[in-house]
Amino acid sequence: MIIDTQLASLLTAGALIVIGIFAAVFLDNLIKKVIGLAFIGDGANLFLIAMGYKPGGIVYIYLPGMARDFFAQNAAYPLPFALVLTSIVIGASTMAVMLGIIMVLYKKRGSLKASEILGE
Amino acid sequence: MIEYILMFIVIVGSILALMQRDLLKAAIITGIPGAALAFLYQYLLAPDVALTQAIVGSAIVPVFIALAVYKTRRVED
Amino acid sequence: MNLLIPLMVIVPIICALFLNLLHKKDRTIKAIAIILALTLPLLPILASYGIHYFGGYAPLAQNPTLSTGLPSLITGTVLNTFHPAITYAFQDAQKLFIFILGLVAFLAILVSLFETKRPSGVYGFMMFMGVASVIALLLTDDIFNFYVFFEIMALATVGIVLVSGVKGNYETALKYMILGSITSPLLLLGIALLLGVTGNVNITDIIASLKIGVVDPKNPVLLMACGLIVFGWLYGSGLPPFHTIKSAIYSKALPHGAALLQAFSVFTLIALGIIILRIFSYLPFSQMIILGVSLLAMILGITMALLQTDLKRMIGFLAVGELGYIGIGLGLGTAYGITAGLFQAINEVVITAFLFIGFGVIYYQTGESDIRKLGGMMVKTPLVALLVLLAGFAMAGVPPLNAFQSKLMLIQASIQAGLPELGVIMILLSIVTFMTFMKAFHAVYMRPKPADLEIKNEKIPRATILSLIVFLVVCLIFGLFPQLATGFLQAISSNLAGGMP
Numbered sequence A: 001m002i003i004d005t006q007l008a009s010l011l012t013a014g015a016l017i018v019i020g021i022f023a024a025v026f027l028d029n030l031i032k033k034v035i036g037l038a039f040i041g042d043g044a045n046l047f048l049i050a051m052g053y054k055p056g057g058i059v060y061i062y063l064p065g066m067a068r069d070f071f072a073q074n075a076a077y078p079l080p081f082a083l084v085l086t087s088i089v090i091g092a093s094t095m096a097v098m099l100g101i102i103m104v105l106y107k108k109r110g111s112l113k114a115s116e117i118l119g120e
Numbered sequence B: 001m002i003e004y005i006l007m008f009i010v011i012v013g014s015i016l017a018l019m020q021r022d023l024l025k026a027a028i029i030t031g032i033p034g035a036a037l038a039f040l041y042q043y044l045l046a047p048d049v050a051l052t053q054a055i056v057g058s059a060i061v062p063v064f065i066a067l068a069v070y071k072t073r074r075v076e077d
Numbered sequence C: 001m002n003l004l005i006p007l008m009v010i011v012p013i014i015c016a017l018f019l020n021l022l023h024k025k026d027r028t029i030k031a032i033a034i035i036l037a038l039t040l041p042l043l044p045i046l047a048s049y050g051i052h053y054f055g056g057y058a059p060l061a062q063n064p065t066l067s068t069g070l071p072s073l074i075t076g077t078v079l080n081t082f083h084p085a086i087t088y089a090f091q092d093a094q095k096l097f098i099f100i101l102g103l104v105a106f107l108a109i110l111v112s113l114f115e116t117k118r119p120s121g122v123y124g125f126m127m128f129m130g131v132a133s134v135i136a137l138l139l140t141d142d143i144f145n146f147y148v149f150f151e152i153m154a155l156a157t158v159g160i161v162l163v164s165g166v167k168g169n170y171e172t173a174l175k176y177m178i179l180g181s182i183t184s185p186l187l188l189l190g191i192a193l194l195l196g197v198t199g200n201v202n203i204t205d206i207i208a209s210l211k212i213g214v215v216d217p218k219n220p221v222l223l224m225a226c227g228l229i230v231f232g233w234l235y236g237s238g239l240p241p242f243h244t245i246k247s248a249i250y251s252k253a254l255p256h257g258a259a260l261l262q263a264f265s266v267f268t269l270i271a272l273g274i275i276i277l278r279i280f281s282y283l284p285f286s287q288m289i290i291l292g293v294s295l296l297a298m299i300l301g302i303t304m305a306l307l308q309t310d311l312k313r314m315i316g317f318l319a320v321g322e323l324g325y326i327g328i329g330l331g332l333g334t335a336y337g338i339t340a341g342l343f344q345a346i347n348e349v350v351i352t353a354f355l356f357i358g359f360g361v362i363y364y365q366t367g368e369s370d371i372r373k374l375g376g377m378m379v380k381t382p383l384v385a386l387l388v389l390l391a392g393f394a395m396a397g398v399p400p401l402n403a404f405q406s407k408l409m410l411i412q413a414s415i416q417a418g419l420p421e422l423g424v425i426m427i428l429l430s431i432v433t434f435m436t437f438m439k440a441f442h443a444v445y446m447r448p449k450p451a452d453l454e455i456k457n458e459k460i461p462r463a464t465i466l467s468l469i470v471f472l473v474v475c476l477i478f479g480l481f482p483q484l485a486t487g488f489l490q491a492i493s494s495n496l497a498g499g500m501p
Helices: A005-026 A030-052 A068-074 A079-109 B002-019 B023-043 B047-071 C004-021 C026-046 C092-116 C122-139 C143-162 C169-198 C203-211 C220-237 C243-252 C255-280 C286-307 C311-332 C335-366 C382-396 C402-416 C420-446 C462-480 C483-497
Strands: C050-053 C087-090
Touching: A005 A030, A005 B002, A005 B023, A005 C169, A030 A079, A030 B002, A030 B023, A030 B047, A030 C169, A079 B047, A079 C143, A079 C169, B002 B023, B023 B047, C004 C026, C004 C050, C004 C087, C004 C122, C026 C092, C026 C122, C087 C092, C087 C122, C092 C122, C092 C255, C092 C335, C092 C462, C092 C483, C122 C143, C122 C255, C143 C169, C143 C220, C143 C243, C143 C255, C169 C203, C169 C220, C169 C243, C203 C255, C220 C255, C220 C286, C243 C255, C243 C286, C243 C311, C255 C286, C255 C311, C255 C335, C255 C483, C286 C311, C286 C420, C311 C335, C311 C402, C311 C420, C335 C382, C335 C402, C335 C420, C335 C462, C335 C483, C382 C402, C382 C420, C382 C462, C402 C420, C402 C462, C462 C483
Parallel strands: none
Antiparallel strands: C050 C087
């Protein structure tokens, strides 16, 4: 392979963040904006996961009968993975609140255009 | 090899979701990068995160967005 | 091991959940809520200093029972001193900060209980939840834990704005959330980069590994991490370019909510500012960035406050402008400057809450916050008018009150640091602040009453007057005896000024 898996996933994360920021800034539809914001969060999560990845390593679960030194040298770094679990849930709940606000605003204003609703 | 295909699916799926004019379609397509990310996490040695992401990214998030679309307007104007 | 340290975060969360369970019985709930809110300022007074390791996982160096059987690969290296669990540090500076936050929260909740007539429900829940998250921000020594509570704080802020019922609150809340959903992942990215370089999320460990050379401090990735974390800091505290949205958020909340929200942003500024100074103060331009942004915040915030016609928006911009003073204190980088900045932060929290609740009386009585439609309120409420006038004097820095001491310290510190220009700008902007305040004060209280202005609520709740007097007393105490506050802040600022502690 020309680039290894870790670098490729970091680049994917970067691409997701760029796509998300583009959508959040330039698209006019509020639901599209929210989808873009979800992609930014996904990108940040993928970035953290790629930080903990170890090329050629094994999953960080200590199975019975595994040699301790082998596990210590080959296991992936589990700390970022533990953080991502929290981060995914936070992202989903933030998104749910935003969609709720959008539903209320649609009832009030009858539009989903950001330029109409947020432009004052 | 399969990791690279998954990454490709993630990027293309996210762009496709944002290009739809029908918002319900966009909501459902949002699940594709979510699910692909879940598989990618499995290949990046994080099975527990993959489980969470599979549920949140491929089921909960699209359903939330679809609900919001159902309560508002389906076609982007 | 001090059990009261985690309780400072747990108690408000339990209050939030518990008060929502009790519905309908209004009077008893009011009493319970007041008693529970009173624990917020009391807990930090009762707790003794210490470090709390969650789950009891102290570093191996302090935990001989665990470290005996381990190979020297672990005990002989730097791993021995790392913190394996989330750590909460409670030192003298935190004691003062959490006490002030608890006091402002208690008074804001007290006023809201008597003014909104809805003792339980979403509003109280969000207020307690926000207080819990900000206390955690101040206590935590773990940067990811910081991120989690940062997000909870943002959600609580949005919740407080959503339930206010002020016109246009949903739009502002959505705008704030969209900006937040761009910024928070970027802050997380900064944390991820820091984690990738140092392999740690504990701030003390990150600093230790930078200091003893496990990690190269000149690594360019750290620059990127610093930039992203500073960006999150700007959003969390409402410094430019986020000053407009932050002041809009204040103006769309109810006055007591706004009093609490500005306390949230000031303490976020302090908490993340201290983290940035602790980790990145060796970068030569980090202090320049902080100084530049703070100067911009001061100038933009205070000059834009002059142009506003909405009373709450005006105080919101003034609050953002005052944030600049704190930032200048932190950015000067000397021990005296940091003490002055932190002292100014304490004073600003008290004074801005004072102003918001004081002018909130007008909003409570008339339901109007546009200064062009207000007037002649002096006749109705002479006592409140006097208290609000004193709050304005305090904000501008008139001698017997507290901001005078901190602004004087800031000017002295800027002269000591070789930047007397900053002192001149600060004095000029203090005058503009006072002018803005007097413009609002004149329009609301001294001008003859417009014919179409109707008074909805004649009677002011006694709790409001009581809380205004408490704020005035705090202002006077810190103004007459500044060493009461600065004594708590000396240790942390001499630590921060000495480079990497």
